[in-house]
Amino acid sequence: MDSTPNVIAGVGLADRPRKSRWPARMDLAQSLTGLALGLFMWGHMFFVSSILLGKDAMWTITKFFEGYFVLGTAYPGIVSVVVAVVFALVIVHAFLAMRKFPANYQQYRTFIGHRKLMAHEDTTLWWVQALTGFLLFFLAAVHLYQMMMHPGDIGPYQSGERIWSGGWGPLYIIMLLAVEFHGGIGLYRLAVKWGWFEGKDPNASRKRLKTLKWVLTAFFLALGVATFVAYAKIGYQIRDQKGAVYTPSWVVPNPMEKAK
């Protein structure tokens, strides 16, 4: 025989005496994971774009995250742990945000028609967010798994080779567009959803937030494309040196060798 709570929950009467607290927790968790990811993506873009300052700058950032400058030895495993945390955030966030997708053809059809008829900016932006979020299920999963399993393969030459010769270019470009639109709209939505920065005149604040959102999106897209091109160029230059690893000339001894 089944236990009493299971029987009550099984027939859908669990929330009768008192409404479940889970919708509140899920709404909060969806926003917190979204916020964490959105802010992480900004930081991430700055780190990745260090290549624009030169190979040495990018190498230094990479080694910094591998703990080289603190521990004296590079441990790419640290990167794996960070990636695993981000991966977990993405999974939780996607699981929660998924609830908002149209759940069947009828809802899908209704929303499409509604969006077209209304031509209302924030409604359209939500649709863009849902679509790019859906794309990220696949794009982010592939990228994160690769980084988690091969954290040592990050560096000016290795990253360049991945883009030019390794077939990762198309994935990165689509992912860049998806993340920048998704994250930018998401952070804007967070502000209006929870009433942050409302000030005395919420309508004016919302307009300013919207402008800020577009400016940031444009900025990060531009930075992203420039960064992509920089890596592709390096990848092109070293197209004949498979598996090349860049180490600045001033580094003695080679940190990877010491790690072994």
Added chain:
Amino acid sequence: MADNDSHRKLRIHALRYNPAKAGDTPRIQTYELEEAPGMTLFIALSEIREKQDPSLQFDFVCRAGICGSCGMMINGRPGLACRTVTKDLEADISLAPLPVFELIGDLSVNSGKWMRGMSEKLETWVHAQERALDLKRIEEPMDPALAEAVYELDRCIECGCCVASCGTARMREDFVGAVGLNKIARFRLDPRDKRTDADFYELVGDDNGVFGCMSLLACHDVCPKNLPLQTQIAFLRRKMVVQGTQG
């Protein structure tokens, strides 16, 4: 504004469909008429019904943006026909009934039925502590600023524009809409209502309530009474999250 504009020929493209008539299919019918100075859509539609087509169905009562019965999709967005001046629009105007609500015919919908269902579900009335009825008792005083704040939210005319504009409400039948959330915010402010946040959580603490709202803010942008829906929904969301994570 420009007087020479007022002799335009308007072409009103109205959606015609009578669900009660067997075999009727939705179609668009175009009516042409001369624009008059100060003409509202209410005046235009009345003229059409009077001079061109007595069968065209639409609702009006107050003609002054108070009763909330003339909501319709005007060029794709919900609005009050009696408060929409034709000179603000292009000469081609498309009209359709508000979605979500039960269609009576053409531009007329039964928003009252939906609103009543929502009110019963959310118990949108003052829940005072029970006391012996005494008609002579003087009402307890209310701080004027608070009374003003309650009144501000009480301006809702239940026109349904927010519901029709809401992507969430369109997709999910049981979503209470901005009108419902605004009402909860209104009674939550009212000191005569003795309900606590725990009680309000029972009413809107789920995905049909405040957590269902995806912050598309169309409601805020179309509300003909300019209610601060964005602020109220965000406020209620914060309160309900506190309730839901501590209670």
